[in-house]
Amino acid sequence: MLTMLSAAPAAVLSAAPAAAAPGADATSQPDRFAQIVIDSMTPSMVTSSSGSTVAISGHVVNTSSRTLRDLGIRLERGDALTNATQLRSALAGEHPPIAAATDFTDLSSDTLGPGAQASFSITVPLSGTGGLQISQRGVYPLQLNVNGLPDYGGVAQVAGSRTLLPVLSLPPDRSRAASYTDPGSGDASSVTPGLGADGSVSADTSSPSRFTLLWPIAAPPQLAPGALGGNTEPVRLISEDMARSLSPGGRLDSVLAPLRAIADAAPPSAPDPNAPSSVAPAPGAQSGQTSDLARSMCLAVDPNLLVTVRAMSLGYVVSSDPSDPTSPTVPGTGQDAATTWLNELHDVASRLCVVALPFAGADLSALAEIDNSGLTAAALDSPADVVDSILGVKSVRGLTIPALGAINQAGATLLEDTKHTTVLTSAGNLSTTQPQSTGAYRVGPLAAQSYDEPVTAALAALGTDPSTPAITPADQTVDLAAESPLSRRQAGIGALAFAAVDTPDDERGDSEQGSVAPTAEQPTTGRSQVVLPSLYWSPTTDDANALISTAEVLLGSRVATPTPLTSVVDSADAARADARLAPLPGVGPVASVSVPLPEQTATAMREQADLSYQLQGSLVSSADVETTPERYLAPLREDMLRSLTVPARAGAATRTRLADTRAQTIRAVTSTLDRMRAAVTILDPGGRYTLASERSPLLLVVRNDLALPIRVDIRTSAPHDLDIGDVGTIEIPARGTRQLQLPTRAETSEAITVTISIATVTGLPMGSDIRLSVHSNAYGKALFIITIIAGAALVLLTARRLWHRFRGEPDPADADRPEPDEQERLLAAATYQQRRRTLHIEEVHSGAWSDDAGYSWPPDPERADDAGSVRTSPGGDGSEDPGYRHTDPGSTDGPTRGPEPDEPEPAENPTTPAEHSSTPPR
Template identity: 50%
Template sequence: MPADRVRCFAALLASTLLILGLSVAPFAAAPAHAVDPRYATLTITEITPSTVTSVGEDEVRVRGRLTNTFDRPISNLQIRLQRGARVATAVALRTSLMAPSTNYSVLSAPLTLEDTLAPGQSTEFELSAPLSAPNGLQIDTTGVYPLQLSASGVPESGGTVQVAQSRTQLPVVSLPANARRAAAFTGAVGDGDSRLGRDGSVAPDTSAPAALTLIWPLAAPPQLAPGILGGGTEPVRLISDQLAGSLAPEGRLGAQLEALEKAADGLDPRVAAGLCVAVDPDLLVTVHGMTLGYEVSSDPANPTSSTKPGTGREAAEAWMAKLRTLAEELCITALPFAQAGLDSLATIGDEHLATTAVTGASDIVDALLGVESLRGVTIPAVGTLSASGRDVLAAHNQQAAVASSAVEPERLTASGRYRSGPVALQTYDLPITAALGAVGTQPVVPSILPSWQQPTLDDESPVSRRQAAVAALAFPMLAVPDTPTDDAADSVTGRSAFVMPPTYWSPTVDDALGLLNAADLLLASGTAEPLGLRELTAQLPAASTDTRLVTPGDVEPLVAQGFPISAADAAAVRENLTLSGALEGSLVKSPNLVATPQSYLAPLREDALRAVATPQSQTLAQTRALRSLRINAVTATLDRMKQSVALLDPGGRYTLASERSPLLLIVRNDLALPVRVRMDIQAPDALNVGDVGVQEIPPMGTRQIQIPTRASTSERATVEISMLTSTGVPLSEPISLSIYSNAYGKPLFWITIVAGVLLVLLTARRLWHRFRGKPDPADEDRPEPDADSLRLASAPYAERVERARENPEAPPQPPAGDRENDV
């Protein structure tokens, strides 16, 4: 048939189907929920069993609710369960949920609903389908199978269409007894499946148990407001009060601990052996601050903005107490501080900052939880590792790390462990991470997951998403071959079942218990063996297969690297770090305060790590805006600290009492710790100013400093005085003084010398004349004393005083020697 005639026939067929009201299967790339127009929603409320084993019944029961969201009634409703082909790769765990309906070729018998659904009306239903029967799901081997629950009906004035659908997956660890399979049992060695039992049951595959290591992350986006000083000198301030709700028992973080608590009581000890709780130190620092009482900032960009009291103190106290109890029983390890991106740390290039993020994180966890956390392995937040990030780890003697399957090894290994330079890597499957991130109240999609692997989850119920997560958890134990081949389609993780949820995932208590119970079942079945993170860390250095570090396909490099910080922002962070380090060096520990210079400025260094936190859902523009906010807030606080230590300006004019009078200055310190300062004084040559050295200014107070000076002139001298810390940081604004002195300089010196010489000469002349018995020529014009004056001069002192009272206009002037004799 010619091609044009074929095209015409296809167009005619499509038109006929459209006229008859029949639905056409969506394209392969269409999402699983592409039902257009939208007629109804199909909600799965229960699937039994969630994991198929040989001890259960040979059927699957699904309960759900169908709701008419159309504007007209829908009648002739039928619901059926469909199955797709067994999932063969980890990627198919997500893509099978996006496949066209034609891929779900195995159909169960339909369930017919008698009622007609009016607009907005709902109806409950229960559907059962045999596992292995021809009219059921026809499952005869273990593995993970995609399921589609579909509903068809007839909208008013229309034909039969598919009105709603929902998808999930079903893990099959083993199969119960089945008459059809029992009839095929021969018992001969090597005949068919050796796991087939006489009753038709299929045993689990325990020939090569997967090594199960389950990481349980506890983290939250940074919540501490930037630019707040520590050591208890300022109130703890948060950017919002969202963490209060998250820490509550019904919140995201509270539910995780509640689930771990419940599971710890009745869980198989082997589950606990393979489980390790990975805690973000920044979360612990924040929650600990909340237990001391905290405030919520009205403007996170302004460290001095108004606040309101926080409401989560009690929730924080209960959460921390619960975590400390669990930490005594479970493995605890530290995530990088604030989920700081390793590539950003490499760009900043600050050794101390990288140390705090990578190795110092464990010290914080140990101090706040009172345990000894597991060290030696790094879990990057973004899930990938670049060459620069690897070099950061190597520089801090971190020889083991965890990364997703974004690697290209020389050959595949059963353990999924490889080596990139000096760092050994344990790989994990990103689609499993995505499936676990989809559970809970706030589904999280890993930023490095390609869009073509992410199904639409808007219409999926919590139960369907939980069921898919359980299936993804079971997949490595059920589907991965013992020895990987060189086929690129095979998983690089091999027989490893290293399970790493997104760090900000939000499982409910039911979700968490469902996952832990599934892990318990898999271990009990023998398809998995626990491998603790401590044992895995000890084994990682033995990895010898080299691998290239690559960016996941269809993912922007910036996204794969966790949105590394820009060069301009990195320069601003370095400047802030240098300044805070210099200020810390000038501060002094006060015996009256708990705060130390280190704890006082530690939040500002931690703010640098929060600024490079790996985003989970923000766009690049949002990430840059948050980074600028934190960097600018720290800059503002450092500027405020410099202005908090200042010289009190005496008014611009200062007069010295003498040429050697000291210059008196008052220094104010509004910081919470004593600070050591020195003066930088610029004065003219006529004013010699001494150096007072380093002075210590008390906290929240003032101190008077005497600066020795020597003026050689009485002329006005302009002096510029600036103050610096002992480490050279300029403080406040310099002041300018006009200094005046009572010194008269060289003219006064020569006048004094001449006056002294004249005094000596005149005294010598008088003495010369007295020794010769001649009157001094200067006395020649004086009259001779009369007899009365001579008598009074020799009279007693009392008589002379009485005479002076009688004649006050001519008081007696007795010689000094006479007064002494009278006395």
């Protein structure tokens, strides 16, 4: 990029720049000693109303450790660019060709020590000797070249800065006026197209470009993975980067700010092309031109950004460890900024075209590798609905804008299978032998609209965080660190104007020789000019305003015509010229710039998506919970899509970082899914479980710690001796329990091991299985058979006795029964207490015995009535006389009375009843 120039050749270039430049004495100088910072450049685009000079001011900073002496600076110009790839390659080459150059002029200081700086100011004429010698329309590369003498070295180019100067038209010039030929003179061969009598050159409006400006509003994913949705858990962000971006002066605020004036359609002032580029023109143009810009502009919105900002507006926290969904958090600070920004975007979107980007910039080839219809639908089908819902608009449908800017065959097949048949892709991604003015082609079943990726690269270089898109070839990669912000802005203006200024069959002549050369063949994009900045571009407000002002000048000059995005889609759908997908020039296959997706990772993500849908299918809505099953689990699938984000910039380091983020996301989502499955379980009663009977139910309690009710089935596994019935599908309330009774039938009293598990109605196992040792009091079939036989025998015997009774015949079963004797008849008529005492006395066989109540046996006949009852007390109240005691018949003692009340109670007889019976009383 840097060139050594001696002072002598510089003088030659000054005298005859066109001829001397190719043979200039220049040697390579790999080291950069200083940096040029451009502070202002006037005009930013040359028009017939601008001045006849170009003025550039800035300063040079010594960035080396050496002292620089004999410093001089000059402005150099290259030939007008002929194709879009030169928009970047002309700024990236080691030795740019020089078509014209000014004399060297001194800096404000001839000597610069390390870290010191010196200012400069250059004003050169556009045309004529000693100036840039520009006489035709076009976009020209410029280079500021500083030569000097560093310590311990020779004269060298110590600093350089390159940018672009678009020339839409040229102001009056005497030398050109001298060559003017009136078109009505009849000599058409001597007529210079666009040349006026005063030497001015008008803009070429014969073939205006069809101008469509997409305005990306997107951001890298910021939501921490693993959180559930529906306001059931706090919204977790990985950092406060989004809050800073949404705040005044932040990246997203700067992207949105210039659109407010366009949407409001405020009466604008005409842009001043002569205004210094350091002061961004206010957006707006003459009456009617703002309408043209609004018609040609369309907001390309990432639904992931909207989801994130809306969640922030409801309150959020910042996670200390994004890979752990349960890590500590701190309160977020960007709630107010998120609310304000989202409201402003809502207002702007309501007045402009809006199109949805794939969710979180998901990689199409990665989605094809995972091959999950749910994830694919969430990435390609749902975004439009999400954008419409949050912004309250009706977005443009039918166009897929790949985040990478290009697709491969896997991505094309995915789009075909999902009925997304129109795609916007880089012109370098298409190969055709039939270039079309519309830039639209038929790639198999797909309709492909092309765009110029170098323009995207130029706009990605704007702002405070410049980047190089991942699909940029190496020969178009500009050292952005070496360029100042205004230099990069000016290059973006030139790139934006190129398609409108570079008209077909435009003839450009060498300023010195006057030779004429035709332009290159029609590019793939034709006269279509679909401008697609990088998704995560970072223009400052001044950068964005400068681009809008340039677009308004192009539309107002009629070198570009406003083309709504809907017209672009219709034109692409009507395309008939064939093209095929091709590797990116200088890059290779599209997959080579994406983050690799190993088969193991793809399988894991496919399984995670399936699990989430199985859980969602088993959850049910509840009046007590505001969320729905879809909203509850959608964040987990969105996390997976966020992990498929394509690289926003070129470089292996970016791909490595995204691969690490993807691994963290998979772990976090897996952790949450495992936690959800463990939240629905059977409470283990533990120990031994005993059934009261063979048909006693098995009692269980199931628990659900999820935020929504869930429908589950109970699965059991037991030996054939224990039959457990099916209770069907049950619903467990959210964050609650439910008691179940499983019907059982036991056929054995032995211990039986039963395994019980729980699964969703979609077949997903939940919780942990429990094992119970079940015991039953059942005796099985033997007891059943015995019971039946005994019952039958009882029935038969009863029937037999009744049969004999009905016939008046004695029952043969009573034939051998003896007649009762006197004692048996007495016992039959005695009371229960008497019979009990009699039986007891019979057991002791002999002797007299009395109980504690004073009774003796046998009873005195005089005290028994005819019915055999015991004699009553003399009191005549019908009760036994407690004063009487029965004695043994062999005793000489008669009935005696107990002790009188005044007599002392005799001592208790310590002898046993047997001893009492064997020894008669004396």
